[in-house]
Amino acid sequence: MSNPYFQFKQFTVWHDQCAMKVGTDGVLLGAWASVERARRILDIGTGTGLVALMLAQRSLPDAKIVALEIDEAAAGQARENVARSPWQERIEVVQADFKKYRSSDKFDVIVSNPPYFVDSLECPDRQRAAARHNDSLTYEELLEGVNRLLAADGLFTVVIPTDVVDRVKAIASMNKLYAIRQLNVITKPGGIPKRTLIAFSFSNRECVIEELLTELARHQYSEEYIALTREYYLNM
Template sequence: MATKRQRNTFYFKKFSVNHDLCTMKVGTDAVLLGAWVTISSSKHVLDVGTGSGVIALMLAQRTDAQVHIDAIEINEVDANQAKENILSSPWREKISVNHASLQEFRPKEQYDLIVSNPPYFVNSLQSPSQTRTQARHNQELTFNELISNSLRLLNPTGRLAVILPFAEGNIFKTLAIENQLHLIRETAFYSRREKPQERWLFEFSCEEAELQSDQLLLYEKDSIQTEKYINLVKDFYL
């Protein structure tokens, strides 16, 4: 008799995410991007590399019923678990999950917003696990491919939002600007004041706008979360 598999579930205020089968588990990066990105004017959204579906679910929570979110995932097991998570959420009608690569994805409409927590290990040693390598290294989706396909899929006023480690973020920013995307928002993320910057959150636009720059600190002294971080994620974390 087969036993029921043990679930590894991440609980949010209004939904939960099973990620026991996913290559990459729910982490701070995905939650940061889902809470941070500007979403108010977007009606048609694409989540690239959705994994467990957590970013798509966060964006669904933040938007009204008229917004539709497409979520694509190249790993079939991850895509199937994302579908399970969406079907058990309050927003099953708002989100469509597709097992597809960005390069081959051919939607009927262009997007107001594309979000991605992309693979980022450019030159490091690969993981022994093929699926984990695929999720963390950018052989399956290079920075140039993410940028060029975003330009293909965005409407003339559309935006691309990503989160990346500091060094890789600097590379991505240079490539995006070289490809005529305009950086309109950036947040430097630090876990602690005494540590170097760990992440970049970027928002690029197909049209020019004034750049908004700020910083986000996760912890004050004694591992107390900052008020700014708490306010950013308060609608999601229990």
């Protein structure tokens, strides 16, 4: 049986009640997304609360974070993880469907590790299927909502499968959102990117594209990955 929790340097994430466990995608998003000068942050599909907690660790001391989660069990566990953390006063876990979520104030930063495996076979576990598939929240719906909630000078950062990057960029541009930073993630030397992180803004300028190799060999992490995640992982 897998460990019911994951220990980071400044907080612990319990994930035994969540369909999607702590994983590299979430850690990369939490470590890479820019939160400089952000006062209001929205995490769409927070799951365990991992990304919200990571952003709380390195954002401004008075930054407020809304962690949105549609699944009741996951939202409950996220609340427990936040309550055990040093930032319980700054993170609000909201159980709601993003498609129906409204806010009177815009967000400086929005992040999401959204459902994926668009065309793959359905997972038999319904909770896990909802977390892994984008039937309940399409990229179109995600980006339309971001367009509505993001501040004029805000940033939206997302982690997606590399094979849908062009599609997501096209949908984003229809919502006046443009890629300005892109990180293609490679898990082994000589491999091809399977995951990509993209930061979008309403400002249409040249996109800076970089690559990150996570492992040189099994459990032997690259210097770049260690530098990115050192403030979080216990053994980095």
